[in-house]
Amino acid sequence: MKSNWEYITARFDLKNGVFSGPQIDEQLVRSKLNDLGAQGWELVSMTPIKESSGHSTACILATLKRSQLGT
Numbered sequence: 001m002k003s004n005w006e007y008i009t010a011r012f013d014l015k016n017g018v019f020s021g022p023q024i025d026e027q028l029v030r031s032k033l034n035d036l037g038a039q040g041w042e043l044v045s046m047t048p049i050k051e052s053s054g055h056s057t058a059c060i061l062a063t064l065k066r067s068q069l070g071t
Contacts, residue, residue, distance in 0.1 A: 007065050008063075009062065009064070010032055010033075012025075012029050014057055014060070021056070043063075044063045045062070046063075047060065047061045
């Protein structure tokens with residue numbers, strides 16, 4: 001039996017500290033991923049996205065999937 005999937009992405013912006021480098025709000029990420037998980041979404045990957053200058057990470061892009069409803 002073939003599975004059909006639907007996908008979404010969630011973006012988590014990083015804050016750049018002057019001395020600390022890029023930081024992410026872990027509580028926000030955990031909360032958002034838990035909310036999506038409760039809706040049936042499964043985390044597939046988390047990918048760092050660089051700023052246009054290419055020197056530091058601007059955000060993390062999470063990709064999630066779930067079985068398509070009605071299939």
